[in-house]
Amino acid sequence: METVNVEGVILNTTNFGNSNRVVTIYTKELGKLEVNAYSCRKARSPLSGAIQMFNHICAEISQGPHVDTIRDAEVINFFPNLTADIDRLSYASIFFEVVNKMTLPKICEVEVYNLLVESLPILDKKNPQVAALISITKFMELTGFQLNFESCVRCGKKILGTASLCLDEGGAVCENCTHGAVKGYSYSENLRATFENFLHYDFQTTKEINFSSRQIQTAEKILFRHVQNILGQELRSINFLRQLQP
Ligand SMILES: [Zn+2]
Missing domain, CATH: 1.20.1440 (de novo design (two linked rop proteins))
Structure with a gap:
């Protein structure tokens, strides 16, 4: 089992069992990880303060064949x-x-x-x-x-004045292309x-x-x-x- 140190921001947490959480962290080193944090909801757990959504943390993670586990975490910044x-x-x-x-x-x-x-x-x-x-x-x-905010997705011309914004087409459509209709x-x-x-x-x-x-x-x-x-x-x-x- 390999242990890695990462810095990351907690995107989401989901409780499971009596005191555990699945934590989704977007890390600088490895991108988005889903890791288990065992017993982190117990008051005396060293993880309890750090494993909260929106926290910016550094963490030690053990990478298993199927599941990664967070072993230690420290808050860099909280909001x-x-x-x-x-x-x-x-x-x-x-x-x-x-x-x-x-x-x-x-x-x-x-x-x-x-x-x-x-x-x-x-x-x-x-x-x-x-x-x-x-x-x-x-x-x-x-x-x-x-x-596409700047140019018409149909004719490519820079958008000037009023135009349409069409989500199905991926952005702005100029008045020429819509014949003046929105x-x-x-x-x-x-x-x-x-x-x-x-x-x-x-x-x-x-x-x-x-x-x-x-x-x-x-x-x-x-x-x-x-x-x-x-x-x-x-x-x-x-x-x-x-x-x-x-
Ligand atoms: Zn156009």
């Missing part, structure tokens, strides 16, 4: 606001469920790991809705499932600027996140629909958020 505020928790959970569902195990993509590490502080402290949409937009760019979502210049700002958002900036709430609502609707279309399923975290909303 107390994420679990203290239901809105923040919901949006952070959506981003984490998207990453969990759209990545394959044991395929290492360090950009995905870096995105998780960089997004956690803004999910914890800034506008959680905008923080989640920025993170999902950047993640879609990394996975290659991004909608196909899918109406795609205004403001909405296009919002997606561009998400994509190029600098996680290191100290500036407050400031976007128009109307554009944010539309961008959310489009991004969530797009992700769920790709996955071919509704996300539990998105349904949970909908239940919270009036």
